[in-house]
Amino acid sequence: MKKLLVRAPINEENLIKLEKLFDEVIYMPWTDTGERFYEEEMIDCLLRERPDALITELDVINETVLKEYSDLVFIGDCRASPENIDVKACEKYDIPILCTPARNANAVAEMWISTLIAFERNLVDAVNWTKEKQWQIGTTPYHLWKGNEIYKSKIGFVGFGAVARNIAKLLKGFDVEIAFYDPFVNQLEEYKKVELEEIFLESDYITIHLPVNDATKQMINQDLLTLMKKDSIFINSSRSAVVDNRVLYELVENKKIRGAILDVLDTEPPTAEDDPVIACSNVLLTPHIYGASYQVVDHQSEIMTQNILSFLDREHLIEPAIGKLP
Template sequence: MEKLLVRAPMNRESLEKLRLYFTEIIYMPWTDTGERFYEQEMIACLLAEKPDALITELDVINETVLKEYSALAFIGDCRAAPENIDVKACEKYNIPVLCTPARNANAVAEMWVSTLIAFERNLVASVNWTKEKQWQPGTTPYYLWMGNEIYKSKIGFVGFGAVARNIARLLQGFNVEIAFYDPFVKEASEYKKESLEELFATSDYISVHLPVTETTKRMINRDLLKLIKSESLFINSSRSAVVDNQALYDLIAAGKIRGAILDVLDTEPPVGPDSEVVDLPNVLLTPHIYGASHQVVDHQSEIITRSIEEYLKKQELAGVGDRP
């Protein structure tokens, strides 16, 4: 193929590998400006560069874009799922979409463990207390900020894909019981599979790891949330839309559950009910950064490059030449 347009951040090693397949690579990642391309910007870029293939991450690719420019042999999307791409429109124009599943699974897993420990050991509050010079003679921070270990607790995962499995792997040294609910996972020999209701009613920590589909939207509803033990903690680092967040906030504010760790909200930045949860003292809220590590660029670069190589080799074996 002649030209590859790369709109996602990628490492040098992967770009060099791709040069074996493309005469020219135009590297203009969205991180150069900090802004994704929406419809009109994307159309203008494609018409100006006229690439044979595209690698993107955040840019909007929908039917409006493809009506103006559809001469793409494939689109590589550096996302676990192509949320920025209209896959049906791509199918209409016979453009395969390649993704990067589990690109940030390790980043999310490490952050999950660190924020759980930070919550249980009062890390944020104790650091702020110290910085605000409240540590005065006569105070006893050892007892004032005494927290909880996760030792011998039960952790229940709703969804047991790559992220949840990575977290489970990191937890091996903590002596915890791990259970999961996932209708697509038949068994996991070292972990216990449970019903959704049992998981919510018996776990000390309930952690959500679900994509947004017609089936999963608001799947974690008020009835399920009411099953959570009063001393338990709710964690959502996947997608806000899978949880009835108003029901969750009501339970937290009323002291019906011990608290929550959240990395996702219905509205980001928070407004309305989401802005109210910011002030709840028993909520640790991060600004959708669980998957944000510098190493994710390496992971997604390697995964998308491998996928493209496999795709092009299959095309070659099938006798499919370059697209006009």
């Protein structure tokens, strides 16, 4: 194949491998400028470079773009699923999509563990308290910031794909009881498969690991959320759209549950509607950074290169997980 345009960060080792597969590789990752290409910029870039194949990560690829330039043998998307790509438009123009499932599974898993411990051990407040020089003679931080262990707790996973399973592996040392709901995963020897309602009724921690599609939008609704125990914690590090956050916010603000740990919001950055829950002392909110590790580039580089090799050999094609739970 002649020309590959790379708009996603790829490490040097795998860039060299790609350069052996193509006559020419144009490497211009979005990280050079910090900006994705929207329709007009993407069209201009494709018409200027005229690649045979494209690797992207954030750029918009839709019907408008492909109508102007559809001469792509494949599109590689360095995402778990192609949320920046119009899949139906690609099908119309017969352009396969190669994705990088599980590229940030380890990054998310480590962050999940760290934020849960930070929440339960009052880490953020304790650090701020110390920096603000409130630790003075006569204070008793040992008692003031005493928190909870996650040891022996019940953790329920909604969706049990790569991220969830990585978290479950890291939790082995905490001697917790793990249950999961996922209609696309069979019963596993190590973990208990249960019905969705049981996750919300029985778990100390409910953690969401779902993609967004027609079947999952607001799947975590009032009927499920109101089943939660008063001392339970709700964790969402996947997608905000799968949760009825209006109900969740009411539960948190009124302390109907013990708290929430959130890495995703309906609107990012947050709007005025999010201010009340952000201000809640029982909410730990991070700015959609669970998957943001430097090593993710290494993971996606390896996965993408292997997928392209397999595609060129016609051995295997990683299809986007559209319409499925993880």
